[in-house]
Amino acid sequence: xxxxxxxxxxxxxxxxxxxxxxxxxxxxxxxxxxxxxxxxxxxxxxxxxxxxxxxxxxxxxxxxxxxxxxxxxxxxxxxxxxxxxxxxxxxxxxxxxxxxxxxxxxxxxxxxxxxxxxxxxxxxxxxxxxxxxxxxxxxxxxxxxxxxxxxxxxxxxxxxxxxxxxxxxxxxxxxxxxxxxxxxxxxxxxxxxxxxxxxxxxxxxxxxxxxxxxxxxxxxxxxxxxxxxxxxxxxxxxxxxxxxxxxxxxxxxxxxxxxxxxxxxxxxxxxxxxxxxxxxxxxxxxxxxxxxxxxxxxxxxxxxxxxxxxxxxxxxxxxxxxxxxxxxxxxxxxxxxxxxxxxxxxxxxxxxxxxxxxxxxxxxxxxxxxxxxxxxxxxxxxxxxxxxxxxxxxxxxxxxxxxxxxxxxxxxxxxxxxxxxxxxxxxxxxxxxxxxx
Numbered sequence: 119x120x121x122x123x124x125x126x127x128x129x130x131x132x133x134x135x136x137x138x139x140x141x142x143x144x145x146x147x148x149x150x151x152x153x154x155x156x157x158x159x160x161x162x163x164x165x166x167x168x169x170x171x172x173x174x175x176x177x178x179x180x181x182x183x184x185x186x187x188x189x190x191x192x193x194x195x196x197x198x199x200x201x202x203x204x205x206x207x208x209x210x211x212x213x214x215x216x217x218x219x220x221x222x223x224x225x226x227x228x229x230x231x232x233x234x235x236x237x238x239x240x241x242x243x244x245x246x247x248x249x250x251x252x253x254x255x256x257x258x259x260x261x262x263x264x265x266x267x268x269x270x271x272x273x274x275x276x277x278x279x280x281x282x283x284x285x286x287x288x289x290x291x292x293x294x295x296x297x298x299x300x301x302x303x304x305x306x307x308x309x310x311x312x313x314x315x316x317x318x319x320x321x322x323x324x325x326x327x328x329x330x331x332x333x334x335x336x337x338x339x340x341x342x343x344x345x346x347x348x349x350x351x352x353x354x355x356x357x358x359x360x361x362x363x364x365x366x367x368x369x370x371x372x373x374x375x376x377x378x379x380x381x382x383x384x385x386x387x388x389x390x391x392x393x394x395x396x397x398x399x400x401x402x403x404x405x406x407x408x409x410x411x412x413x414x415x416x417x418x419x420x421x422x423x424x425x426x427x428x429x430x431x432x433x434x435x436x437x438x439x440x441x442x443x444x445x446x447x448x449x450x451x452x453x454x455x456x457x458x459x460x461x462x463x464x465x466x467x468x469x470x471x472x473x474x475x476x477x478x479x480x481x482x483x484x485x486x487x488x489x490x491x492x493x494x495x496x497x498x499x500x501x502x503x504x505x506x507x508x509x510x511x512x513x514x515x516x517x518x519x520x521x522x523x524x525x526x527x528x529x530x531x532x533x534x535x536x537x538x539x540x541x542x543x544x545x546x547x548x549x550x551x552x553x554x555x
Contacts, residue, residue, distance in 0.1 A: 193361040193407060195240050196247065198323060200316065201254040203247050205235045208362055209501060212403040220244070222252040223273040230280040233394065233499075237363020238284035238437045238473060239326055245277040246290055246319040253312040266308035267298045270315055283446055283487045283517050285438040285475045294318055326365035329470045330372045332531040337373030337468055338380055340527065340534045341431050344464060350384035351377060351430040354420065357391045357448035358400035359435035359468065370433040370468040371404060373529060378410045386412045387429070389420060391448060393514065394489075394499035417450055424461040432458045433529075436469035443522030443535075443543035444481025445469075449515055455524035467520075468529040476546055481519035489514045 197204040197217060203226075204217040218234060220226050226248020229235055235244045253270065261269070274291040281287065294315065301314035345351055353374060357363075360371030367375065377383040386405055391397035398414055405412035415423055423429060432454055438446040445451070445467050458465040478484060491512035492500035506512075522543055528535040532552035538544050 193404060194366070195235055195237070195362045196244060196323070196365060198247050198320075200320070201251060203244075203251045205229050205244055206362065207234050208236060208400060209233055209499070211362075211399050220248045220251060223249045223277055227277055227280045230277075236396070237358060238286040238435070239330075239364040239369070239470065240362070241281055241284050242286035242290040242472070243319075243322050243326060243365055245274075245280065245287055246294060246322055249273050249277065250316045250319040253315055256309060256312050259308055261308050263302040263305040263308055263311050266305075266311040267302035270298050270311070271295055281487060282485045283437050284473075286470075286472045289472045289475075290322060323365050326470075327367055329531040330364055330367040330369055333369050333468055333470065333529055334367060334372035334376035336531070336533055337433070337466065337529040338376035338382075340529065341373070341377065341433075341464070341466070342380070342382055345430050348430060349382065351382050352385045352387065352428060353377070353383070354387040354389070354423065354429050354432045354454070354463075355401065356389045356397065356432075356434045356451055356454055358396040358404070360401060360404040362400050362404060363435065368404075369470065369529075370435045370466075371401065373433050373466075373468050374405075374410065375408065378408070383410065386410055387415055387423060388412060389415055389417045389450065389454075391450065392417055393493040396448070417453075420454055421457040421461075424457055424463055429461075429463050431464045431466055431526075433466045433468055436467050436473045436528075437517060438478075438484050439467065439469060439474045439528065439545070440478040440481045440484060441474075441476045441545055442480050443525055443528065443545055444484070445520045445522070445525060445528075446481060446484045446486070446517045447520065449518050452518040452520045452524075455520045459524050464526040465520075465524060466527050466529055467525055471530050471532060471549060471552065474530075474545060474549060476549065481521065484517075484519055486518070487516045489516045 195206045195208065197206075203220040205220055207216045207218050209232075210216050218229065220229055223245075226245055229248075230241050230245060235241060249270065252273070259266065259269075274295060278288050278291050297318045298311060298315055301311045305311050305314070341351065341353075355370050355374060358371070360368035360375075363369070363371075374383065374386050378386075388401040388405065389397045391401075402412065402414050434447050434451050434454070436445045436447050447467070455465050457463075490500055491514060494500075494512050494514050495506040495510075496502050496504050523541070525543075528543065528545070530552075532548075532555075535543055535545055535548045
């Protein structure tokens with residue numbers, strides 16, 4: 119663009135000293151390069167801030183109206199119909215609404231890794247559907263049903279590696295692998311295995327919305343019963359756990375949506391959630407979209423908020439819940455739980471049972487993902503200009519673990535898990551009971 123501007127400046131200098139014919143030619147040149155300048159500017163608006171080696175730079179983009187003109191549309195992080203998957207690029211929100219077309223598992227992996235899509239439930243669904251899109255176009259695949267099964271299983275293992283902390287992704291891969299194995303055992307051709315996988319992945323999308331609405335209903339009723347003396351409730355949430363983090367409606371934000379629709383929500387407070395700003399960019403966006411009374415606060419203001427204003431509950435999501443109730447969630451959750459305990463505020467985790475990992479006895483066994491130092495060194499979660507001193511070392515864990523003794527209850531699609539008489543969660547018993555019903 120700089121070269122175009124320089125060329126135009128020089129051309130206008132030459133224009134002063136030329137004859138009519140040459141002036142006409144130069145005028146045409148300037149009009150042509152003005153056109154190129156406009157095209158260059160338009161393309162720069164769509165250009166993704168990605169490395170030159172990223173597959174995401176080659177994806178097709180679909181730009182939709184900004185937040186102000188989307189007030190009547192539903193929020194969708196995932197747009198899917200068989201053979202086509204589009205993910206809302208959440209790095210661009212709330213200023214630009216851009217969907218990226220995901221054409222295979224490799225592009226799904228990178229979209230997850232680079233935070234185009236985030237939120238444990240949405241990650242699992244996006245991963246499964248990215249492979250479903252690839253499986254829907256098996257032209258040239260000439261293998262047996264077992265070959266198809268091996269192909270799909272290898273792709274699922276690869277997708278699980280995109281973000282290790284969220285259990286929903288590995289849980290989905292385990293269940294889908296079982297479906298693939300069973301299908302291959304009875305299929306007469308590879309296409310039948312692919313179809314079985316696609317149908318199972320699509321069912322995940324449908325089930326997640328129903329699950330989230332159940333979480334919202336159970337959570338709203340439980341919190342209201344715990345706060346009978348208050349007709350109106352104010353709650354605090356962290357990170358983003360709404361429609362943008364799931365297939366729709368949300369987990370912790372789904373509870374807030376239900377409190378609002380029940381007419382008992384006075385105000386929802388959301389943290390900015392640094393360094394990636396999921397709270398200020400995404401949760402605030404959803405709350406404004408739904409016309410829910412809401413206030414954004416700095417992460418560091420949470421304790422002061424609990425001290426100076428009446429907060430009835432803190433509601434957060436979860437990326438993984440261990441068998442004892444220890445919960446991994448977005449970095450900063452542990453600090454909120456400590457503040458809530460000190461100020462006598464109820465602290466709830468809202469998550470589907472797919473977020474529960476009974477193979478882990480405690481949170482000490484949860485693998486915590488560490489993200490790029492750029493997220494702290496640069497503005498906009500690493501995508502903007504540098505603000506920290508060069509040479510400073512960085513520790514940037516994406517999650518922390520909140521001990522179960524700081525958690526008042528775990529809200530699921532099957533009900534609320536509360537502590538038994540010994541002040542411990544019997545999550546294993548709750549899960550087994552819910553599965554038998």
